[in-house]
Amino acid sequence: MTRGSASEHLFSPIELRSGQVLGNRIAKAAMEEGLAGQAQLPDDRLISLYRRWGIGGAGLLITGNVMVHAEALTGPGGVVLDAETPLEPFEAWAQAGKVAGAAMWMQISHPGRQVEAAMPGVVWGPSDVAVDVGRHSKRFGRPVAMTAEQIGDTITRFATTAHRAEQAGFDGVEVHAAHGYLLSQFLSPLVNTRTDEWGGSLENRARLLLEVVRGIRAVVSPPFAVAVKLNSADFQRGGFDADDARQVIAMLEPLGVDLVEISGGSYESPAMSGRPADGRTAAREAYFLDLAAELAATSAVPLMLTGGISRRDTAERVLANNVAVIGIGTALAVTPDLPHRWRERLPAAGTLRPVTWSDKPLASLAGMAMVRHQMRRMAAGQNPALGVRPAVALLVDQLLKRRALRRYSRWLASTQRAETGSLGAALRV
Numbered sequence: 216m217t218r219g220s221a222s223e224h225l226f227s228p229i230e231l232r233s234g235q236v237l238g239n240r241i242a243k244a245a246m247e248e249g250l251a252g253q254a255q256l257p258d259d260r261l262i263s264l265y266r267r268w269g270i271g272g273a274g275l276l277i278t279g280n281v282m283v284h285a286e287a288l289t290g291p292g293g294v295v296l297d298a299e300t301p302l303e304p305f306e307a308w309a310q311a312g313k314v315a316g317a318a319m320w321m322q323i324s325h326p327g328r329q330v331e332a333a334m335p336g337v338v339w340g341p342s343d344v345a346v347d348v349g350r351h352s353k354r355f356g357r358p359v360a361m362t363a364e365q366i367g368d369t370i371t372r373f374a375t376t377a378h379r380a381e382q383a384g385f386d387g388v389e390v391h392a393a394h395g396y397l398l399s400q401f402l403s404p405l406v407n408t409r410t411d412e413w414g415g416s417l418e419n420r421a422r423l424l425l426e427v428v429r430g431i432r433a434v435v436s437p438p439f440a441v442a443v444k445l446n447s448a449d450f451q452r453g454g455f456d457a458d459d460a461r462q463v464i465a466m467l468e469p470l471g472v473d474l475v476e477i478s479g480g481s482y483e484s485p486a487m488s489g490r491p492a493d494g495r496t497a498a499r500e501a502y503f504l505d506l507a508a509e510l511a512a513t514s515a516v517p518l519m520l521t522g523g524i525s526r527r528d529t530a531e532r533v534l535a536n537n538v539a540v541i542g543i544g545t546a547l548a549v550t551p552d553l554p555h556r557w558r559e560r561l562p563a564a565g566t567l568r569p570v571t572w573s574d575k576p577l578a579s580l581a582g583m584a585m586v587r588h589q590m591r592r593m594a595a596g597q598n599p600a601l602g603v604r605p606a607v608a609l610l611v612d613q614l615l616k617r618r619a620l621r622r623y624s625r626w627l628a629s630t631q632r633a634e635t636g637s638l639g640a641a642l643r644v
Contacts, residue, residue, distance in 0.1 A: 217521075219257065220550055221446050222568070223487070223514075224531075224534050224542070225239065225241065225242065225527070225530055225531060225534060226239045226240070226241075226558060227239065228274070229274075229517070229539060229540065230471075231420050231438070231440070231473040231474060231570050233387075233437060233439065233470060233471070233473050234437070234438050235318060235386060235387065235438055235440045235473070236314055236441075237274040237275050237308060237318055237320075237438040237540070237555070238317065238503060239272075239274035239570075240246075240272040240274065240290070240530075240534060241272070241273045241274055241275070241520075241530070241541050241542055241543065241545060241554045241557075242273060242274065242275035242276070242277060242333040242519060242541065242542045242543065243268050243271075243273045243275065243276045243277060243542075243544075243547050243606065244476070244519075244521040244542035244543060244544040244547075245277045245278060245279050245280060245322040245389065245544075246278060246544050246545075246548065246586060246587075246590065247265065247277075247279045247289060247290065247293075247390070247583070247587070247601070248278075248279040248292070248587065248590050248594075249279075249290055249291075249292030249293070249612075249615070249616070250259060250264070250292055250590070250591070250594060251292050251293055251294045251295070251585055251623075252304075252437040252617070253294040253295055253490065253622070253626075254379045254626055255282075255285070255288075255293065255307060255623065256294065256295075256301070256408045257294055257307070257620070258304065259309040260591075260595070261294075261308055261311075261394070261594065262308055262311045263311075263593070263595075263596060264590055264594040265278075265308060265311045265312040265319075266311040266312070267551050268312065268317075268547065268551055269311060269312045269313060269317050269554070270314060270315045271547065271551045271553065271554055271576070272315075272316060272552060272553075272554030272558065273317055273543070273554045274318065274359055274546070274554075274558075274577055275291065275317060275318045275320065275499055275540070276312045276317050276318070276319050276320070276602050277320045277322050277389050277542075278294075278312075278319075278320070278322050279294075279320050279598055280293065280309075280322045280323070280324035280391050281293075281294045281295070281296050281321050281322060281323050281376065281380075282294065282295045282296075282322065282323075282324060282325065282394075283296070283297065283324065283325050283369070283372040283373050283375070283376040284297070284325055284337075284369070284372050285297055285335035285336075285627065286335075286337050286625050286627065287326055287327075287336055287338075287631070288326065288328060288330070288334065288623070289324070289326040289329060289330070289337065289396070290331070290334075290616060291334065291616060291619035291620040291622070291624075292477050292615075292616065292619040292622040292623075293435070295566060296321075296323075296376045296379055296380065296383075297375060297379075298374060298379075299595075300379065302353055302379060302382060302383045303592075305380070305383035305384075305385075306380075306383045308383075309384035309385045309386075310384060313384075313386075315634070316384040316435070318386040318387065318440070319384075319386050320385060320386060320388060320389050320440060320442065320516060320548050321376075321377075321380040321385045321387075321388050321389070322375060322388070322391055322444070323376045323377060323380070323387040323388050323389070323390060323391065324390075324391035324397075325339075325369060325372070325373075325396060325397040325398070326395050326396050326397060327339055327340050327341075327360035327395075327396055327397030327399075327400045328340035328344070328345065328346055328355070328356070328360070328400060328406070329346060329355065329395055329396060329537070330355065330356050330396075331354055331355060331356065331618060332353065332354060332356045332375060333443050334356070334620070334623075335344050335623070335627050336627060338355075338356035338357065338359065338385040339358060339359055339360075339361045339365065339397070340358035340359045340361065340397070340400050340406065341362045341400050341401045341406060341407040341408075341413065341423075341578075342358075342359065342360050342406060342407060342408040342409055342414075343357070343359060343411055344358065344406050344408060345357055345358060346358075346395075346406075347438075348576040349576070351576045351577070351641050353519050358379050360409070363411070363443065363553065364415075365414060365419050366423060367436060368509050368560060369397070369423075369427075370423070370426050370427055370430050370541070370587075371430065371575070372429070372453035373390065373427045373430060373431060373608070374430035374431050374433065374434050375433065376388070376432065376439070377431040377435055377439075378434040378435060380436050381436065382440050385643060386439070386440060386477045387439055387440025387473065388431065388435075388440060388441060388442070388443065389442040389444055389474075389476065390424070390427055390428060390431070390441070390442070390443045391444050391447045392424050392443055392444060392445050392446075393444045393445055393476075393478045394444075394446070394478065396582050397423075398423060398424045398427065399446060399455070401413065401420055401421075401422075401423045401424065402417075402418070402420050402421060402424065402446075402455050402459070402463065403454050403455045404454065404455070405422050405454045413531050413573055414575055415461055416585070417462055417463070418466075421462075421463050421466055423424065424443070424463070424467075425467070425470065425573065428443065428467065428470045429470060432470060432471050440473045440474070441471065441472055441473055442446070442472065442473050442474040442475065442476060442519075442631070443467060443472055443474075443475050443476070444475075444476040444478060445460055445463060445464070445475055445476065445477060445478070446477075446478060447477045447478065447503045447507060447510065449504035457506050457509060457510065460477075460506075460510060461509075461510055461513060461514075463551060464514050464515075464516055464518075465513075465514075465515070468514075468516050469517060470513045472516055472542060473514065473517070474517050474539070475514070475516050475517075475518055475519070475525050476516055476518075476520075476521055476540075476542055477503055477507045477510060477518040477519065477520050477521070477538075478503060478521050478522055479504070503520060503521075503522045504520060504533055504538075504604070507520045507533075507536065507538055508536035508537065508538070510562075511536060511537040511538055512537065517539035517540065518537075518538050518539055518540075519538070519539065519541070519542050519551075520533050520538045520540075520541065521541035521542030521543070521544060521564035522542075523545075524541055524543055524546065525543070525545070525546035525553075525563060525566070525635075526563075527557040527560070529544075530557070536610055544586070545567065545586050546563060547561065548586045548589040548590055548593075548599065549564055549565065549566065549567060549589060549601060550564040550565075550599075551561040551593060551599075551601050551642060554637065564599065564601065564603045565600055566584075566601065567585050567589075567603070568601075568602070568603070568604065569588070570582045570585070578644055579603075580603040580609060580612075581606070581608060583612075584605070584608040584609040584611070584612035585603055585605060586609075587612055588600070588608045588611065588612070589603075590605050599639050
């Protein structure tokens with residue numbers, strides 16, 4: 216593909232397998248906002264934030280991870296959508312993102328074992344293998360290996376959340392099977408040491424993801440998009456790798472998946488922030504381009520690449536490698552109208568301070584805190600503040616998280632939520 220054709224391609228529409236058409240090839244990728252309001256619902260802050268992104272020119276907006284299980288959150292500021300959740304706040308959220316014609320998808324997720332020890336609720340995993348982040352490992356709870364019944368209930372929860380997202384006016388869902396969350400944990404031979412039908416071979420380790428996708432497709436309408444976020448690799452030696460990713464994409468193709476987003480890493484190896492534990496990616500733009508290009512060469516499903524893309528020429532280079540959609544995260548937290556600027560060949564507003572700390576897990580936390588600082592400012596109607604220092608952003612983020620934890624703990628203790636999140640109840644809504 217020539218440079219000129221790649222440039223034109225960036226702003227051309229793409230029709231997905233479901234028949235849904237995205238207006239261009241630029242997607243706002245999921246970033247964990249931590250902005251849930253009372254009862255873990257979206258409030259005016261998320262609505263304001265996504266309205267701003269909605270007018271920024273991207274063809275697709277993907278929310279930060281919405282949790283399918285009220286007792287299992289990545290953090291206390293997480294939004295929950297299950298069988299008992301009121302839909303009105305989600306309807307307003309969907310409308311805000313779609314204000315200028317972008318498609319609005321909800322990323323749906325279960326954290327599995329990646330739950331901080333201070334959080335109430337459950338810490339589940341395919342096995343009882345704990346998160347290992349060196350001296351920070353005690354921050355995470357000790358996981359309990361899931362029973363077959365809990366696995367079945369989790370499949371139901373994902374389907375329930377997807378069904379209710381469609382009812383609320385979202386155009387699709389993205390199933391989060393990357394970054395070391397539950398579905399990614401099942402895919403990993405390092406974390407999944409089961410010997411039953413959910414562990415062992417790749418086919419068994421992929422079974423939960425495939426059953427989740429099947430369950431969702433069974434309860435949503437044909438035009439509703441279903442995507443999957445998948446690691447190109449875990450970047451841990453002996454873990455899920457590019458060949459595994461290639462095989463899983465092939466397994467997803469017959470299930471009617473519209474798009475597979477390629478990323479990488481986990482809390483143990485934060486490659487999604489350019490800092491993998493095994494040193495196999497450089498801290499540069501388009502962290503996972505080489506692996507994505509290899510996967511795109513054989514994939515029958517359109518691929519989206521996320522990870523460090525912030526310049527138009529980088530986006531065009533990614534498209535020239537047969538990737539269908541460009542995912543942008545941090546750059547849109549810094550410059551929310553970046554797609555419009557790219558169209559006019561204008562530069563971004565700037566970049567955040569680099570986090571150069573040698574402690575990789577702590578540096579990853581600080582980087583995410585700096586991004587959330589920008590999102591909180593935009594949610595309050597302000598512009599991003601690019602000069603924020605990593606240590607200051609991390610301190611403020613931790614203080615706000617403690618406040619959110621108290622509120623979430625009170626809410627969870629005061630509610631009697633159905634243990635299984637009945638799909639039948641959701642379908643009767």
